[in-house]
Amino acid sequence: MENDNPLLVESLIYAYAQGYFPMADEQNGLQWFNPDPRAIIPLNTYKPAKSLRPILNKGLFEIRVDTQFEPVMRACSMPRSEDDGVWISEEMIMAYTELHRLGFAHSVEAYLDHKLVGGLYGVSIGGVFCGESMFSKVPNSSKVAFHYLIQILNANQFELLDTQFINDNVLRYGAIEISRDTYLRRLAKALKKNCKFELIHTL
Numbered sequence: 001m002e003n004d005n006p007l008l009v010e011s012l013i014y015a016y017a018q019g020y021f022p023m024a025d026e027q028n029g030l031q032w033f034n035p036d037p038r039a040i041i042p043l044n045t046y047k048p049a050k051s052l053r054p055i056l057n058k059g060l061f062e063i064r065v066d067t068q069f070e071p072v073m074r075a076c077s078m079p080r081s082e083d084d085g086v087w088i089s090e091e092m093i094m095a096y097t098e099l100h101r102l103g104f105a106h107s108v109e110a111y112l113d114h115k116l117v118g119g120l121y122g123v124s125i126g127g128v129f130c131g132e133s134m135f136s137k138v139p140n141s142s143k144v145a146f147h148y149l150i151q152i153l154n155a156n157q158f159e160l161l162d163t164q165f166i167n168d169n170v171l172r173y174g175a176i177e178i179s180r181d182t183y184l185r186r187l188a189k190a191l192k193k194n195c196k197f198e199l200i201h202t203l
Helices: 009-017 053-058 069-077 090-101 141-155 180-190
Strands: 021-024 030-033 038-040 062-065 105-112 115-125 128-136 160-164 176-178
Touching: 009 021, 009 090, 009 115, 021 090, 038 180, 053 141, 062 141, 069 090, 069 105, 069 115, 069 128, 090 105, 090 115, 105 141, 115 141, 128 141, 160 180, 176 180
Parallel strands: 128 160
Antiparallel strands: 021 030, 038 160, 038 176, 062 105, 105 115, 115 128
16 A cells, blocks of 8 residues: 555554554655564564573673664664665654654664664554564674563563564564454454553563
């Protein structure tokens, strides 16, 4: 679904509550998606890879929440390779940063030597967190940020972690596919909750 109208915060909140999310195309226009099947990551089955446990135990990265949302999103917007397209436009960065200011979008950030080296961001409404993108400038930094995302969601009793499309990156975290109808039912249930997005320091 294409939309030439300006991207407004109210439109974003309404869209996510209906199961839609936007992506920018090559002309920086917006297209809206509500895929079938839908990819989610079950919160109760996630386990960190064995190779990640020593890194977590060493506390190599400092983890913060919501201190540099826009820089995280801009880092996520950079192409990973010459063949990689860009789906996060300047319009989206401005709209999601405003969404963050209003408390509906969050970032989990990994720091090394006080420098931002990895992280992720997404939209949080009720008891659902819609993961948008992640980046990594240092090996394992985004994996550690994701680990702490799971801790945050479980500690604050979130019900649903949406990851939109299935791919190799989300498969490594235990993503599965469910039908759109099943997703929308689970989304409607999760939206009835009032969950906070707060960092809990636990491994």
